[in-house]
């Protein structure tokens with residue numbers, strides 16, 4: 587009996603230790619933040635660099651080149667920069683993140699991303715500590731206990747910008763000094779690195795030449811073979827790209843006359859995520875804005891619908907089911923739907939590098955002949971996830987590109 591009690595005690599202690607420290611996401615992510623980045627170094631590089639893609643990773647890499655007066659150009663397929671960072675300022679009385687929204691890492695990461703020393707951050711953040719959450723399995727709508735909410739916050743103390751967005755942060759601190767070097771509407775279709783110089787072709791028929799190239803397109807774009815590489819990727823690299831999980835999905839933002847919903851409703855799904863959440867949570871706002879974020883398997887049902895309007899109708903119908911018709915009654919008819927999973931320049935939502943096979947990540951981080959390098963969310967060597975991961979990968983890969991001799 588005594589042995590059983592002692593064993594039980596030890597198990598409980600181990601469990602408590604595990605929950606409180608080892609698996610605490612933010613603490614682990616904090617430890618992995620690099621002490622210095624390429625922003626803290628100086629580089630002498632005489633060649634020309636082309637960056638493919640003006641998302642968080644591409645813009646971050648460009649910031650280093652700009653800081654060191656290195657000759658470079660950014661080729662961006664769309665007519666805007668930011669990639670999976672996007673904001674809307676017309677739907678509500680506060681700016682809404684249509685792509686990345688939460689700061690999953692410790693807030694100090696913001697200083698590291700912009701190259702500011704010290705522990706004091708300048709941004710005003712909202713701790714994402716929820717107070718009223720429910721679960722929904724299609725039939726049962728159940729309140730979650732505050733203990734569960736507290737545990738989630740302890741495990742992953744996320745935050746959100748109070749009066750700003752991820753887009754603004756990257757725009758002001760990273761894009762500001764490099765945006766004049768972006769060639770918009772220039773989708774890259776081919777990269778030839780067979781000779782000494784690298785040749786980059788765009789859909790418009792333009793051919794650019796550089797000494798080295800940094801590719802920052804999403805793993806979805808690489809999976810879809812939108813860019814032809816010559817020589818072709820090795821079979822090993824192709825297999826690694828195929829194995830990376832990159833869920834389809836979308837973000838739907840809806841406006842209501844009154845708030846009838848809680849902080850968040852977590853929906854039961856087989857893979858990925860699905861949840862309704864109050865986007866205005868703790869914001870200084872009057873607008874009632876509810877988000878629906880869907881990734882993974884449950885996306886399929888929505889993608890079978892014929893139009894955006896049908897997707898919105900399905901979301902309202904589901905809310906009506908939970909709230910007995912309140913959603914239709916209070917819906918203003920205004921929404922924003924960003925279908926990242928079917929967007930040709932993204933082809934998915936997000937991936938978490940730390941959840942993938944280490945050997946695959948190693949292959950994806952390898953340069954091609956020390957001429958073509960890769961950065962982006964999937965090349966996040968510091969396990970930060972999302973935007974911080976993408977920005978740090980930009981700094982990390984551009985450092986490699988500038989220091990490795992051909």
Ligand SMILES: Cc1cc2nc3c(=O)[nH]c(=O)nc-3n(C[C@H](O)[C@H](O)[C@H](O)COP(=O)(O)OP(=O)(O)OC[C@H]3O[C@@H](n4cnc5c(N)ncnc54)[C@H](O)[C@@H]3O)c2cc1C
Pocket residue numbers: 638639640641642643644661662663664667668669670671684685686687688689690772773774775802803804807812813836837926931932934935936961962963964971972973974976
């Ligand atoms: C709905 C959603 C919610 C998210 N939520 C969060 C969150 O809360 N917190 C967080 O940290 N992260 C979040 N993320 C993830 C985050 O947005 C990404 O990790 C990050 O923005 C990726 O940046 P990137 O530079 O690696 O890639 P991207 O942003 O995809 O940038 C790649 C760029 O390359 C361009 N491009 C594509 N193909 C070509 C081509 N052939 N030629 C030239 N240019 C090309 C694209 O247009 C794009 O500008 C979310 C993402 C989505 C979609």
